[in-house]
Amino acid sequence: MANTKITSYVIFYSANTFSPRIWLKSEDKFVGQLTFMRHDDALPEDKLVNGQINLFYRLADFQNVMDMLRNEQPIYLSFNGSGGGNENAILTGSEMVGEGE
Numbered sequence: 001m002a003n004t005k006i007t008s009y010v011i012f013y014s015a016n017t018f019s020p021r022i023w024l025k026s027e028d029k030f031v032g033q034l035t036f037m038r039h040d041d042a043l044p045e046d047k048l049v050n051g052q053i054n055l056f057y058r059l060a061d062f063q064n065v066m067d068m069l070r071n072e073q074p075i076y077l078s079f080n081g082s083g084g085g086n087e088n089a090i091l092t093g094s095e096m097v098g099e100g101e
Helices: 059-071
Strands: 004-006 008-012 021-026 029-037 047-049 052-058 075-078 089-092
Parallel strands (some): 029 052
Antiparallel strands (some): 021 029
8 A cells, every 4th residue: 555644633542441542634534543552452453444544553652653743744654454464654754864853
């Protein structure tokens, strides 16, 4: 699958037992979500559900992902399928070496 440019996001930090999530949008369309699981919970396989990509990360990675979303541009969502042999990610576009912040 091609990379999808992320243009905005929504932080969904629920109370109780729900995992924190970040919803990702491309223009005005929701294209996926990042779910952050506690350290002792097993990570589910990444998946495509109803046309939306669901990626799973450890809760310890929440701040790293937030830093990317706040400070990098452009940002893309990449999904290459479920299963251990597929690498799925959020990623930046190409940047020049030494560009700085």
